[in-house]
Amino acid sequence: MGRARTFDEDAVTRSALGAFWEQGYSETAVPELEDATGLNRSSLYHAFGSKRGLFDAAVERYLDEVVRPRLAPLLADHVAPGALGDYLRDLREAMLGGLPELAANGCLLMNATGSSLGHDADLQHVVTRYHADLRAAIGAGVAAHRPDLDAAAARDLATACTAMVLASMMIVRVNPTAAGEMLATASRTLG
Template structure:
């Protein structure tokens, strides 16, 4: 018979996630995970197979706790016209205005692409799905906010907004203000009318 699980897996994975997030996958050692989770090496390997298995669980935890709830209002059957701007404003607060793990450490997934894991098909597939979900959410948000746009114009704004969100999450741990500027630019790209200049950052934050 297998050994019974005597710990809260959700909390263990969240504790491990914070270590991976702060140190990076390659710099995180098993003793770091033991200290954070309260599990010994044998328990970690028994329940998660490996350090990589625990990291994979941490990634899913990151998506479930940090990413999917933000995107959920943009993936409803009926999306509010303000949903995309609300999402972008909330992301800006998390990146720039509040001392969150995201503002301090950047995106857990995008950070991992700079490690040896970035060459692995498994992580690449997770990031591709994340990008597809983000793009679908932004597309729905642009369609709700700007129903008058022609297909080509809508596609351009979706691509611009999605790219700026990704860029902001990648750069935030190096330059928080630059990340905020990218989110402002994403909001402006959605709002701008044909032939009109984008709104200023100050107008967007008002």
């Protein structure tokens, strides 16, 4: 019979998330994960199977704690007319220092797509699902905010806003001011 776990798996994935988010998957060595989590290699591998298993758990934590709560008002059964404007404003504030990890490191998923994991089918699936959720949320926000638009115009506006959000997440790490301006432009584009 194996030993019972003596650690909090949520705390471990949260600590690993911080390391991966700051340095990236490839650049985060197992000894750094040991330092971040307080667990040794054997315990990490026993609990998560591999460094990649721990990364996958950290990605789910990122989605659950950072991404999905922000999108929830836009994916609700009833979307308030100002929900998309609120999302863009709150994201801009987070990027300009309200969420230090996002301001300093950008989007964990966007960063991972530019790394050695970018060609990994599992990561591609996660990022594709994230993009679909983001696009659906922004589309719902556009529909609530601009009911006067026809379907084609609403689709184009949602696509443009989605593109500006994704671009801001890519550039925030090196130019937070430009990221903030992209999100301000997205807000102004809503009309």
